[in-house]
Amino acid sequence: MDARRTTVRDMRRANRSVLLTRIWLDGPLSRHELGQSTALSLASVSNLVGEMIAEGLVEEAGSVESDGGRPRVLLRVAPGYGFLVGADVGETRVQVELFDLAMTALAKAEYPIAAAEPDPRQVTDHLLHGLTAVIEQAGVDPAAVLGFGVAVSGTVERTADAVVHAQTLGWDGVPLGAMLRAGTDIPVHIDNGAKTLGQAEMWFGAGRGVRHAVIALVGSGVGACVVADGVGYRGAHSSAGEWGHTTIVYGGRRCRCGNLGCLEAYVGAEGVLDRFRQANRGRPAAGGDEETAFGELLRASSRTAAKVLDETVGYLGAGVANLVNLFNPERVVLGGWAGLALGERYLPQIREVTARHALRQPYAQTSIELCRLGPDAVAMGAATLPMARHFRRTLARDPGGQGIAEA
Amino acid sequence: MDARRTTVRDMRRANRSVLLTRIWLDGPLSRHELGQSTALSLASVSNLVGEMIAEGLVEEAGSVESDGGRPRVLLRVAPGYGFLVGADVGETRVQVELFDLAMTALAKAEYPIAAAEPDPRQVTDHLLHGLTAVIEQAGVDPAAVLGFGVAVSGTVERTADAVVHAQTLGWDGVPLGAMLRAGTDIPVHIDNGAKTLGQAEMWFGAGRGVRHAVIALVGSGVGACVVADGVGYRGAHSSAGEWGHTTIVYGGRRCRCGNLGCLEAYVGAEGVLDRFRQANRGRPAAGGDEETAFGELLRASSRTAAKVLDETVGYLGAGVANLVNLFNPERVVLGGWAGLALGERYLPQIREVTARHALRQPYAQTSIELCRLGPDAVAMGAATLPMARHFRRTLARDPGGQGIAEA
DNA sequence: CTGCTTGGTTCACGGCATTAACCTGGAGTG
DNA sequence: CACTCCAGGTTAATGCCGTGAACCAAGCAG
Secondary structure, X not given: OOOOOOOHHHHHHHHHHHHHHHHHXXXXXXXXXXXXXXXXXXXXXXXXXXXXXXXXXXXXXXXXOOOOOOOEEEEEEOHHHOEEEEEEEOOOEEEEEEEEOOOOEEEEEEEEOOOOOOOHHHXXXXXXXXXXXXXXXXXXOHHHEEEEEEEEOOEEOOOOOOEXXXXXXXXXXXXXXXXXXXXXXXXXXXXXXXXXXXXXXHHHOXXXXXXOEEEEEEOOOEEEEEEXXXXXXXXXXXXXXXXXXXXXXXXXXXXXXXXXXXXXXXXOHHHHHHHHHHHOOOOOOOXXXXXXXXXXXXXXXXXHHHHHHXXXXXXXXHHHHHHHHHHOOOEEEEEOHHHHHHHHHHHHHXXXXXXXXXXXXXXXXXXXXXXXXXXXXXXXXXXXXXXXXXXXXXXXXXXXXXHOOOO | OOOOOOOHHHHHHHHHHHHHXXXXXXXXXXXXXXXXXXXXXXXXXXHHHHHXXXXXXXXXXXXXXXXXXXXXXXXXXXXXXXXXXXXXXXXXEEEEEEEEOOOOEEEEEEEEOOOOOOXXXXXXXXXXXXXXXXXXXXXXXXXXXXXXXXXXXXXXXXXXXXXXXXXXXXXXXXXXXXXXXXXXXXXXXXXXXXXXXXXXXXXXXXXXXXXXXXXXXXXXXXXXXEEEOOEEOOOOOOOOOOHHHXXXXXXXXXXXXXXXXXXXXXXXXXXXXXXXHHHOOOOOOOOOOHXXXXXXXXXXXXHHXXXXXXHHHHHHHHHHHHHHHHHOOOEEEEEOHHHHXXXXXXXXXXXXXXXXXXXXXXXXXXXXXXXXXXXXXXXXXXXXXXXXXHHHHHHOOOOOHHHOXXX
């Protein structure tokens, strides 16, 4: 069981965290509103807010007249108190972005990755270079950077070294955390890209205000980010949510993971294009890279294309229904470049197929939406990792910093 | 986000709960051991333990000499401090059982259910009758009964009325909590049977010492209980874990839920027997009721039976692999009467098939075991519901009593 | 200027876990 | 048998925390 004591300091930290989170996510709020929504006494709110104002973390942001009484002073997180840097290590490029605490992007850097299986050393260099580049570009004091969050596509061990296993990059046991820490003094945080995207959507996108959600990501591969009661579900070793490799057609098509009948082999972009090629007597869809080919397929008017897409919607709906049945979320958010492309055109059909495959009750309790943040959402979510630490460190359970660098 | 304040009382309750849980689950412990494993100071341990001893909740249980020093006094939960009653509303009978706090069963009562879709009124009568019967049978003071936990097979709304939706019983919107509370002053707790069984296995069975587990239940139907970080995963409306109705053969056999290709249609006892009948040119397996017929099938030596069972193991392994991929548990516990029957004979094969279908890493991090508690586990888990309240009420988050009767 | 209303602050109070000093009971030793 | 050692457990002083009640601040109506 939970062998974790609670001390009087934890309490203050917990309350501070609750307030800070509310202020950060729900915009300018008065002390009064804070007191009401957190059930803290006004005295405590004043006390804690005063402390945060003294630190410069929170600032007053104008006032709003309240009918007949003293106007209420609004509070917000001081955008310039600190800065967050987030990076997205994709298959084709490393993207680094700097945000202020209002999550406004102030600078951006991008580095193409040439090789299919890039050298970790090279990626580390890109990341560190990007970090200094965006800091310089934005003209920000390096000491004011609260942390550097990095999103990668594999699973990340929650240890000090943040060892990464990423099949798509050909990495197996790369201590990315240790490597990055050797090159910078800024606190480094590393997590899976699907999880950072999920975090971003939960806080600033299609998941706002929801506590239980599943973010379903369909790109070349297929994955999911499960959010349970407001926090990401990780499982025993942070590799939960491998939706793409669940069996949906027992004994079906071979997946690149080696197994038969994985969902990814049917709805992942690679699988869809492959299925089209087979249905089209060996002739592939037009377009050079996967993304344009997929777009072509979506626009194609042939009967074969329509059939393949129709089937894809069927498989996807069944896969989403599995998520609904297993996780009973309030919302399913469909994303990933292929997922968005499909969703923009077929969302009603996807909803319908899901309704047919899911149990009545859980389906009735959920809504299916599309991701609302653009392609930078992964980096944005990565940038929130250091902020999440600010909150979590105060909350409970883990002894600070989700097992990753603390500088 | 978590709009929940923490006050100085919560802290004490949280720590008290941590200690009580440790003492209850990990048997007699000295104050010293408690201090070490909870990181609380010895002073606080003494203080809190003293309080609980004064209440009669905890008692000293002999002492153990420690080499050269003062012998340590062991502490345990006083078995006679209170009693717990648990009930299991099955498809064929209502079972009620009374336990002391050492979870020793002191009395038992059972009532057959005649109809396929029993009248809620009748079930309520059985439950209340059983409650007084076991109390009398055990010769226990009714005032010492801490609570009455009831397990049903459907989903339970977490409201004061504990409205039950149970397809198998033909119940849709039965306010079982309200009905029971009208007939007794003892605090009533109602939850899903799979979840109570899971709780029992986690605390006293195959899940001991594990924080992330999935209890996979295969009977006539198929379900699962997901335990994440020590607590049951419920989802937005407590209906998470509907493993049986996830699609595993897209477009496959029709399931009794109306959908095609559900796992339940392939590995649920009803589905297995049905598949055997089809493979056996329409002749069903011998045996009267489902359970004996399934046993016959397992013992049958025909090629057809072997083939059907072999396929069943295949589907089951793929289903378990889906759980492993999605939830990344430390342990999968296979149970339910059909699951146990299959597991006792085919566990190595099931493990092998799962290994083939799951991703390498999550599979390597999990172990697949069988349930260890007998058929009374559901009732036993139900009996722990009032105890869980004792713990949780002190822990955080919910304002007491998981939305169900508090008397 | 008075009264009213709403927003925010100050301060004494009781509750909490902690630390450090202090008992308690048994085993070994001369 | 006294003395010492040692681990288990208790007690009192301390510092921190959120709360409630009294209090101050700021705008409006008359």
